[in-house]
Amino acid sequence: MRSESELAVSTAVITLMRGVVYRESHEAVWQGLLRHGAPVRDHFATIGVDVVLDETEGYAYLRSRDEEGALPRLVQRRSLSYPVSLMLVLLRKRMVEWESTSQEARLIMSREQIAEMVSLFLADSPNQARQLDQVDATITKVVDLGFLRRLRGQRDVLEVRRILKAYVDAQTLADFSGRLEEYRGGVS
Numbered sequence: 001m002r003s004e005s006e007l008a009v010s011t012a013v014i015t016l017m018r019g020v021v022y023r024e025s026h027e028a029v030w031q032g033l034l035r036h037g038a039p040v041r042d043h044f045a046t047i048g049v050d051v052v053l054d055e056t057e058g059y060a061y062l063r064s065r066d067e068e069g070a071l072p073r074l075v076q077r078r079s080l081s082y083p084v085s086l087m088l089v090l091l092r093k094r095m096v097e098w099e100s101t102s103q104e105a106r107l108i109m110s111r112e113q114i115a116e117m118v119s120l121f122l123a124d125s126p127n128q129a130r131q132l133d134q135v136d137a138t139i140t141k142v143v144d145l146g147f148l149r150r151l152r153g154q155r156d157v158l159e160v161r162r163i164l165k166a167y168v169d170a171q172t173l174a175d176f177s178g179r180l181e182e183y184r185g186g187v188s
Contacts, residue, residue, distance in 0.1 A: 008032035009039045016040070016051065016062050020146055020163050023058030033060055057162040083118070083138040088147060089176040090117050091160050092168035111156040114139060 002010070012032045015021055023030045033040060033053060041051050044062065053060040080088070091109075094117065098107045115135045122131060139158070142148045147164045151157045 005036055005039075009036045009043070012036065012040045013043055016044075016060065019061075021060040022161075022163075030058075030060070052166065054162075054166065057165060059161075059163050059166070061163065061166065081138075081141075083122070083134065084141050084145075085176075086121055087114070087118055087138050087142055088164065088168055089173060090121070091142075091147065092164050092173055095160055095162075095164060096173070107160040108151070109158055109160060111136070111139065111158065114158065 009032070012021075012029055015026060015029045021029050021033065033051075034055075037051070037053065044051055048065045050063050050065055051060060052063050091114070094109070095107055098104075115132060118135055118138070119131065122134070139148065143150060143158070147161050147167065148158045149161055151159060
């Protein structure tokens with residue numbers, strides 16, 4: 001029979017292997033990570049994976065180490081399409097603005113707000129319905145990746161998840177923003 005701490009460690013390991021752990025939606029696992037973080041980190045360290053736990057933002061996830069001649073990657077890198085990358089960077093930029101001006105706990109955006117934000121950078125299309133379908137498909141992909149979450153009972157209202165801050169860091173945001181400004185200047 002497993003002890004309470006062994007059970008908490010095992011549960012944390014399994015939950016992290018399934019994806020991001022959020023403080024608000026995985027309360028027991030989150031508490032287990034806080035109490036038993038060392039054995040969880042030790043478990044993953046043996047296979048070349050780090051546990052990233054951000055107590056301020058309330059999430060934890062796994063990240064492969066970049067070691068020379070190391071083990072095969074457990075956490076796969078995904079290449080993202082241009083529309084998905086664009087949406088992630090624009091959402092991250094919006095999050096920076098929101099954090100500096102809002103007292104709200106969560107960044108909530110409507111589908112229309114996201115579509116308007118992204119459409120500025122998409123090629124002009126005579127078929128607005130097709131462009132909106134593309135934006136909807138991109139939103140769905142970003143929801144599947146875990147960076148947006150649809151609010152219960154409100155399909156067109158989405159929460160921008162704070163894990164986006166770990167994925168799109170300040171340097172990536174600055175680099176992409178520079179490229180977007182160059183693009184915007186060339187289009188005018």
